[in-house]
Amino acid sequence: MTESAPVVDLGFVSARVPHGSHICQLYSDESERDNALLRFVARGLQVGDKTACFTESFDPDARAAWFSAEGISLQSECASGRFLASGAEDIYFKDGYFDPERILALIVEFHRNSVATGCKGARVIGEMSPGITQIEGGSRLFEYEGRVNSVLREHPVTAVCQYNARKFDGATIMDVLSVHPLMFVHGSVVQNPFFVAPEQLVRH
Numbered sequence: 755m756t757e758s759a760p761v762v763d764l765g766f767v768s769a770r771v772p773h774g775s776h777i778c779q780l781y782s783d784e785s786e787r788d789n790a791l792l793r794f795v796a797r798g799l800q801v802g803d804k805t806a807c808f809t810e811s812f813d814p815d816a817r818a819a820w821f822s823a824e825g826i827s828l829q830s831e832c833a834s835g836r837f838l839a840s841g842a843e844d845i846y847f848k849d850g851y852f853d854p855e856r857i858l859a860l861i862v863e864f865h866r867n868s869v870a871t872g873c874k875g876a877r878v879i880g881e882m883s884p885g886i887t888q889i890e891g892g893s894r895l896f897e898y899e900g901r902v903n904s905v906l907r908e909h910p911v912t913a914v915c916q917y918n919a920r921k922f923d924g925a926t927i928m929d930v931l932s933v934h935p936l937m938f939v940h941g942s943v944v945q946n947p948f949f950v951a952p953e954q955l956v957r958h
Contacts, residue, residue: 762875762912765797766790767943771936773875774910776903777943778934780919780927787811787916790938791879794914796824798877799831804868806838808845808880809916836873842881852891854898858905865909877912882930884921895926900933903951914938 761770764777766789771777781787791807798805799821814828821828831837845860846852861878868876886892902913917930928948931937937946 760875762803762877763797763801764912764914764943765793765795767938767941769943771912771943772910773912774906775912775936776906776934777912777914777936777938778931778946779914779916779938780931781916782919784811787881787918790914790916791881792817792820794877794879795837796821796826798875799826799837800824802836802874803912804836804864804871804873804876805831806840806864806878806880808840808842808878810841810843810883811881812839814839835867835871842883843885845880846883846886847889850890852886852889852894852898854891854894854901857898858901861902861905861911861913862909865911868911875912876910877914879914879916881916881918884918887922887926896929896933899930900950903933903935 760773762773762775763770779790788811791809791812795805795807814832818828828837832839846857848856864878865876886895899915906913915934917927919927931946931948932950934946935949936943
């Protein structure tokens with residue numbers, strides 16, 4: 755992304771980031787996760803972004819009143835196709851295995867659809883299940899997250915990846931951090947000092 759790229763309001767922090775940013779949120783309690791998720795989705799729908807949420811913790815029916823207070827009808831947004839909600843495992847572990855190529859293709863299609871339907875932008879928030887360590891293809895998580903950066907250069911979906919820091923081991927957390935240019939920490943989105951650019955990953 756360049757400095758002149760359009761910026762996006764994430765909803766859960768005051769600072770704005772370029773469209774197509776790839777952000778890691780490590781959380782230690784569910785209130786942190788839920789606050790970011792709800793506000794990210796709400797702001798996306800308020801500004802006209804095509805918005806998706808992939809997590810086991812989001813129940814549209816249970817959250818309808820919260821969104822209504824924000825001036826948003828989840829039912830209408832879902833019906834229009836502007837909002838998609840799914841369990842994380844249904845997306846990441848379809849057919850019982852983790853396939854980076856399939857998920858990256860979904861990101862590309864999601865962005866193309868947002869452009870074709872005249873949406874202002876596109877954003878996705880997804881929570882990675884710790885079950886990935888036990889599923890076929892799960893060892894490709896680091897590869898997948900690294901390749902997301904290359905895809906987002908051409909198809910700028912603003913992506914927030916949520917990880918429960920209590921359910922992943924330290925080595926996995928460090929791998930995950932190394933492939934996210936930005937991270938959400940202490941209430942702010944900051945440049946990630948552990949980030950390794952895609953070109954460097956290829957060389958290694």
